[in-house]
Amino acid sequence: MAKGYMYILECSDNSYYTGSTRDIERRLRQHMEGTGANHTAKRLPVTLLYYEEYDRIDHAFYREKQVQGWSRKKKEALMDGNVELLPGLAKKIFNKHKRK
Template sequence: MKGYMYILLCSDGSYYTGSTNDLERRLAEHQNGEGANHTKKRLPVSLLYYEEYQRIDEAFYREKQVQGWSRKKKEALMEGNVDLLPELAKAYRDLPSSGLRQQ
């Protein structure tokens, strides 16, 4: 059974990342307030991006991966700027500190 990972834009400007085996049905559920709590409170929503997978478990895995990404990294994915993804994956703690002295 096919699966989809998708990103919605909510009315407050936030993103919602989900997965489903029926994208059209799931989008209708979100629009009708039958989706996740996050989207129920932020209607209407619009589909910005989706990826199709051969199996729903692959889509679910991808959903969990993308949910942990920063807004900028999600936007790079949606815009097709995959070359930016490794740079945007760096954690703040991994960046060189500026103005701090090492003792």
């Protein structure tokens, strides 16, 4: 049985909320009741779009933090199962100093 979940919700304003929890059913109830998070409380109702199960909560939390930093397009590729697109959707970091 899973001991942790990373999940993505869609809010009423079409924004995404990424979180992690040990009990996904209880956490979803909290979000729907407006007590889950400030972001979701102001954007009810929410819909569960995606989740991943982990053996340990710290792995789910690590994955939450990873996915939170992703662009909307990259999250959508993950949710659609298009994992081959993920590397190409990574944020590009440019060095301000040119090489000589």
